[in-house]
Structure formats: C-alpha cells, structure tokens
Amino acid sequence: MIDSLLPSALDLARFQFAFVVVWHFLFPAFTIGLASYLAVLEGLWLWTGRAVYLDVFRYWLKIFAIAFAMGVVSGIVMSYQFGTNWSVLSQKAGPIIGPLMGYEVLTAFFLEAGFLGVMLFGLERVGKRLHFAATCLVAFGTSMSAFWILSANSWLHTPAGYSVAADGSFHPEDWWAIIFNPSFPFRYAHTVTGAYLTTGLIVGAVGAFHVLRERRNEALGTRDANPRARLMFSMAMWLLCVLAPLQLVLGDLHGGNTFEHQPAKLAAMEGHFESHDGAPLVLFGIPSAEQERTRLAIEVPHVASLYLTHSWNGHVPGLKDLPRDHWPTNIPLVFFAFRIMVGLGVLMITLGAASLVMRLRGRFYENPWLHRAAVAMGPAGLIAVTCGWIVTEAGRQPFTVYGLLRTADSVAPIAAPAVAASLAAFALVYFVVFGAGIWFLFRLFAQAPKAHEAGPPTDKPIRSAGTTPAPSTRHGVDPRPQIQPAE
Numbered sequence: 087m088i089d090s091l092l093p094s095a096l097d098l099a100r101f102q103f104a105f106v107v108v109w110h111f112l113f114p115a116f117t118i119g120l121a122s123y124l125a126v127l128e129g130l131w132l133w134t135g136r137a138v139y140l141d142v143f144r145y146w147l148k149i150f151a152i153a154f155a156m157g158v159v160s161g162i163v164m165s166y167q168f169g170t171n172w173s174v175l176s177q178k179a180g181p182i183i184g185p186l187m188g189y190e191v192l193t194a195f196f197l198e199a200g201f202l203g204v205m206l207f208g209l210e211r212v213g214k215r216l217h218f219a220a221t222c223l224v225a226f227g228t229s230m231s232a233f234w235i236l237s238a239n240s241w242l243h244t245p246a247g248y249s250v251a252a253d254g255s256f257h258p259e260d261w262w263a264i265i266f267n268p269s270f271p272f273r274y275a276h277t278v279t280g281a282y283l284t285t286g287l288i289v290g291a292v293g294a295f296h297v298l299r300e301r302r303n304e305a306l307g308t309r310d311a312n313p314r315a316r317l318m319f320s321m322a323m324w325l326l327c328v329l330a331p332l333q334l335v336l337g338d339l340h341g342g343n344t345f346e347h348q349p350a351k352l353a354a355m356e357g358h359f360e361s362h363d364g365a366p367l368v369l370f371g372i373p374s375a376e377q378e379r380t381r382l383a384i385e386v387p388h389v390a391s392l393y394l395t396h397s398w399n400g401h402v403p404g405l406k407d408l409p410r411d412h413w414p415t416n417i418p419l420v421f422f423a424f425r426i427m428v429g430l431g432v433l434m435i436t437l438g439a440a441s442l443v444m445r446l447r448g449r450f451y452e453n454p455w456l457h458r459a460a461v462a463m464g465p466a467g468l469i470a471v472t473c474g475w476i477v478t479e480a481g482r483q484p485f486t487v488y489g490l491l492r493t494a495d496s497v498a499p500i501a502a503p504a505v506a507a508s509l510a511a512f513a514l515v516y517f518v519v520f521g522a523g524i525w526f527l528f529r530l531f532a533q534a535p536k537a538h539e540a541g542p543p544t545d546k547p548i549r550s551a552g553t554t555p556a557p558s559t560r561h562g563v564d565p566r567p568q569i570q571p572a573e
Contacts, residue, residue: 092502093502093506094502095497095500095501095502095504095505096493096494096497098502098505098506098509099167099171099172099497099498099500099505100493101509102167102171102505102508102509102512103164103167103171103172104476104479105509105512105513105516106160106163106164106167106512106516107164107475107479108472108475109160109516109520110157110160110161110163110164111471111472111475112468112472113153113154113156113157113160114157114161114228114231114232114281115280115281115284115467115468115471116153116281116284116285116288116468117150117153117154117157117228118228118229118231118232118278118281118282118285119281119282119283119284119285119286120146120149120150120153120285120289121150121221121224121225121227121228122225122228122229122282122285123146123285123286123289123321124143124146124147124150124205124221124225125218125221125222125224125225126321127139127140127142127143127146128140128143128217128218128221129218131143132214132215132218137537138313138314138317139317141314141535141536141537142314142317142318142535145314145535146289147205147206148530149527149530149531151206152523152526152527152530153527154198154202156520156523159519160516160520163512165187170498170500170508171497171498171500171505172486172496172497172498173498173499174495174496174497174498174499175486175491175496175497177255178253178254178255178256178487178491178496179242179255179256179486179487179491180255181255181256181257181258182238182241182248182256182257182258182264183238183241183242185258186234186237186238186241186264186265187234187235187238189234190230190231190233190234190235190238193227193230193234194227194228194230194231194233194234195227195231197223197224197226197227197230198224198227198228198231200223201220201221201223201224201227202224204216204217204220205217205220205221205224208220229278232274232277232278232281233274236270236273236274236277237264237265237266237267237270237274239273239478240267240269240270240273240274241264241267241270242482242486242487242488243267243269243273243347243348243478243482243488244267244268244269244270244343244347244348244488245267245487245488245489245490246260246263246264246267246268247259247260247261247262247263247264247267248264250490254491256487256490268343268346268347269340269343269344269347272336272339272340272343273340273478275336275339275340276333276336276337276339276340276474277471277474279329279332279333279336280333280467280470280471280474281471282325282329283325283326283329283330283333283434283467283470284467284468284470284471285467286322286325286326286329286467287322287326287434287460287463287464287465287466287467288464288465288467288468289318289321289322290318290319290322290323290325290326290460290463290464291460291461291462291463291464291465292315292318292464292531293315293316293317293318293319293320293322293460294319294456294457294458294460294461295315295457295461295531295532296312296315296318296534296535297312297315297316297319297451297457298454298457298458298461299312299315299534300312300315300451301454312534312535312536314535314536314537315534315535316451318535319451319457319460320450322460323437323438323441323442323445323450323460326434326437326438326441327438327439327441327442328438330431330434330435330437330438331435331438333431333434334431334435337428337431338393341355341393341394342394344481345394345395345402347488348481348482348488349403349408350405350408350412350413350414350481351414351420351477351481351482352394353402353403353404353405353408354373354405354413354414354417354420354421354481355420355421355424355477355481356368356390356394356402357371357373357380357383357421358380358390358402358403358404358405359373359378359379359380359404359405359406360379360404360406361401361402361403361404361406361407362390362391362401362402362404363391363399363400363401364387364388364391364398364399364400365388365390365391365394365400365401365402366385366386366387366388366389366390367385367386367389367390367393368380368383368384368385368390369384369385369386370382370383370384370425371383371384371421372418373417373418373421374417374418375413375417378405378406380421390402405417411484412484412489413484414480414481414482414483414484415480415483415484416480416483419476419480420476420477420480420481423473423474423476423477423480424473424477426469426470426473427470427473427474427477430466430467430469430470430473431470433463433466434463434466434467434470437459437460437463440456440459441456441460444456
C-alpha cells in the first residue's frame with residue numbers, strides 16, 4: 087500500500103528535469119534580451135556621444151555577467167541528465183538531437199565565450215568600435231544559442247526529416263527538414279520575443295523603482311532627478327508598446343500550428359473534452375480527465391473557433407475524439423499554465439498602452455501609479471515564459487518524441503532511490519547557489535544608476551589637472567614612460 091503511494095523512478099526523473107529546466111531557463115530568458123539591449127545602448131552611445139547611454143550600459147553589464155554565468159552553470163548541469171536519467175532517449179534520438187546540441191556549442195556558445203571577455207573588460211583596451219563589435223557578437227551568439235536549442239526541442243514536438251532504424255532509433259535523412267521542422271519558426275519567434283519582453287519588464291521595473299525614489303526625494307525637499315533611471319524606464323516602455331501586441335500575434339500563429347500538429351495539447355490548453363462547431367473560449371474552469379469534462383466552466387461562445395480556425399463556426403476537436411493514450415498526462419497543469427501566460431500577456435499590453443497614454447499626456451515621469459505598476463510587473467516575463475514552457479512540455483506528454491516515443495520508454499533503467507537522491511542534491515545546491523546569485527542581483531538592482539568615474543576611451547593620453555604635459559620628441563612621441571592618472 088505504501089509503495090503504491092511513492093513516486094516511481096519515471097515520476098522523479100520527470101520532476102527533476104522540470105525542476106532543472108525551470109531554474110535554467112530563467113537566466114537565458116533574461117540574458118538573450120539583455121545582450122541585445124546592451125548592444126543597442128552601446129550603439130546609441132557611439133552614435134550620439136551621450137554619456138547617459140554609456141552609464142546605463144555599464145550598469146547592466148555587471149548584471150549581465152552574473153546572470154550569464156548562472157545560465158551557463160545551470161545549462162551544463164541540465165545536459166548531464168540526458169545520460170543519467172534519460173539514456174534511452176539519448177540512444178534513440180541521439181543521432182538527431184546530439185548534432186543539434188553540438189552545433190549550439192560550436193557556433194553560439196563558443197561565440198559568446200570568445201567575445202564575452204572583450205565585452206566585459208575590453209571597453210578601454212580594444213577601442214570603441216571593436217568593443218561594440220564584440221558586444222554585437224555576444225548578442226548574436228545568444229540568439230544563435232536559442233536557435234539551435236529550440237530547433238532540437240521543436241523536433242521533439244514535430245519530428246521531420248528522419249527515418250527509424252530496426253532498433254527504434256531515429257536517423258537523419260534531411261537536415262533542412264530537421265532543423266526547420268514544422269513548429270520551429272513559430273516556437274523560435276514566440277520564445278525570443280518572450281525573452282525580449284522579459285528583459286524589458288525587468289529593466290522597466292528597475293528604472294521605475296528609481297524614478298519612484300526621485301519622487302520620494304522630491305517630497306523630502308531634495309530633488310534628485312536621475313536621467314539614467316528615466317532612460318531605462320522610457321526604453322523599456324517603448325519596447326513593451328511594440329512587442330507585447332506583436333507577441334499576441336505570434337502566439338496566435340503558434341497556437342494555429344499546435345492546433346494542426348498537436349491537437350491533444352491544444353484541446354487540453356482550451357479545456358475542450360467535447361468537439362465543437364463554434365467552440366467556446368473557456369475563461370475559467372476545472373478540467374477533470376476522470377470525469378471527461380471541465381467543471382464550473384465560464385465560456386464565451388464561438389471565440390475559440392474564431393482564433394483557432396479563423397471561422398465563427400470552425401470545427402475544433404475535443405479530447406474525446408482523440409486516443410485516450412495521447413491525452414496530456416496532467417491536463418489541469420496545461421490548462422492553468424496557459425491561462426496564466428495569456429493573462430500576463432494581456433497585462434503587458436495594458437501596461438504598454440498606459441505608458442503610451444501617459445507619455446502623450448506629458449505625465450510619463452510624474453504618474454506614480456504607472457511606475458508602481460511597472461515595478462509590480464517586473465517578474466511577469468519570467469513567470470510567463472515559465473508557464474509557456476510548462477504548457478509546451480507538459481502538453482507533449484506522454485511522449486518525448488511526439489507520437490513516436492513514449493516518455494515511459496525513454497527513461498534510463500535507474501532505481502527510484504537513486505533519482506530521489508540526485509533530485510534532493512540538485513534542490514539543495516540550486517536553492518543555495520542560485521538563491522545567493524539572485525539575492526546579489528537584487529542588491530545590484532537596488533543601487534541607483536550613476537555616472538561612472540571611469541570615462542569612455544579617448545584617442546589622446548589622459549592627464550590629471552595640474553600636471554605638466556610630457557615633453558614631446560622630434561617624432562611627437564615621448565620615449566619616457568608616462569604615469570596615467572587614477573580612474
């Protein structure tokens with residue numbers, strides 16, 4: 087009786103992978119957008135010469151270094167599980183997944199690692215243009231990393247370009263079809279846009295937090311306007327105005343692709359057990375696989391058919407019309423995670439629209455409610471992308487390779503106590519190490535952005551006020567060593 091209540095090795099392996107993936111993806115979801123933001127800031131500094139862009143660049147560069155390091159560490163740990171807990175999946179899908187992961191390392195990770203040092207420490211050593219090129223290459227590397235990882239993940243959802251050997255392993259036949267599998271373009275666009283929104287919300291929250299501090303200082307009689315905080319907030323809200331509505335369109339396209347290729351996942355997302363002509367949008371309910379219905383459903387007629395089939399009376403199949411062994415393992419998890427993601431997306435659009443209204447009314451920096459809302463929405467992007475991954479991966483169950491290889495047939499022959507021990511170790515180490523890293527990030531967020539003492543690189547030697555210029559030689563170069571002033 088007690089043994090039947092204990093989780094199996096499969097349950098523990100699935101939970102461990104979910105735990106590690108959620109922790110890991112928090113950091114790339116932030117750094118993908120932050121790398122591009124840094125490139126934009128440095129480009130604007132080079133173009134305009136305004137020091138405020140350089141100040142904000144240096145402020146976020148420290149934060150990027152820490153978040154990037156934590157993302158690398160968590161990503162390396164995650165990859166080991168393919169050999170420990172999912173060796174059967176590695177053996178059967180390795181000929182396809184392995185090269186895609188290898189391309190990510192050879193192109194994206196080496197590009198990031200090769201130029202990261204120049205980006206972090208080379209501003210006053212390699213020259214402005216070369217440093218800007220390094221920043222752009224790091225930003226490009228983060229996007230390339232997402233490209234290969236999402237290609238591999240998308241192939242598991244919509245496999246293409248393969249053949250199946252006698253032993254059940256998958257072998258590549260058409261690499262173009264494998265890389266650009268049916269769901270990859272939609273998944274890549276949706277995920278990368280989500281990463282940019284995640285970064286924009288965090289940057290906007292930090293900027294709004296320090297703008298609110300301005301108001302507190304003004305109330306105390308000490309006006310302390312911070313143009314760097316205002317710049318952060320303004321750029322983030324412009325990003326939100328553009329990308330939040332775009333993400334709604336990309337999500338609709340991605341949903342249409344899921345409707346075509348993974349109907350069971352789509353039905354679980356919508357909470358539809360019955361097929362419908364003119365399917366309703368289920369705003370809220372409690373789906374039950376045992377009862378085969380969504381209890382306490384609050385519905386809006388025809389709306390689901392409208393955005394899924396673009397027809398008022400379009401046919402939307404329900405779970406009952408699909409094989410029971412294709413249903414997602416945890417339908418309520420998929421259902422509620424999808425609604426959290428969409429609800430946060432609506433709030434992002436609302437915040438962007440409110441910021442635009444306040445900007446047009448000339449109260450963009452004077453409206454405290456807008457700033458408080460931006461601070462409150464700071465973690466919304468991280469929550470939304472996490473829920474998106476939950477919908478994606480929980481909706482793929484009970485398969486690892488959708489429709490072809492079941493999760494129960496992919497797990498390694500390992501005992502439950504061994505998986506439980508490694509899971510406990512992961513949980514302990516992750517909460518200590520990454521908890522400390524996140525705490526330090528919040529310490530950096532709380533520091534107001536300021537003008538840095540170290541100025542931009544110049545073409546002429548820097549000398550302190552009151553020092554005597556070094557004598558020049560016949561060729562215009564002083565052969566004696568010169569003492570540079572302290573920065």
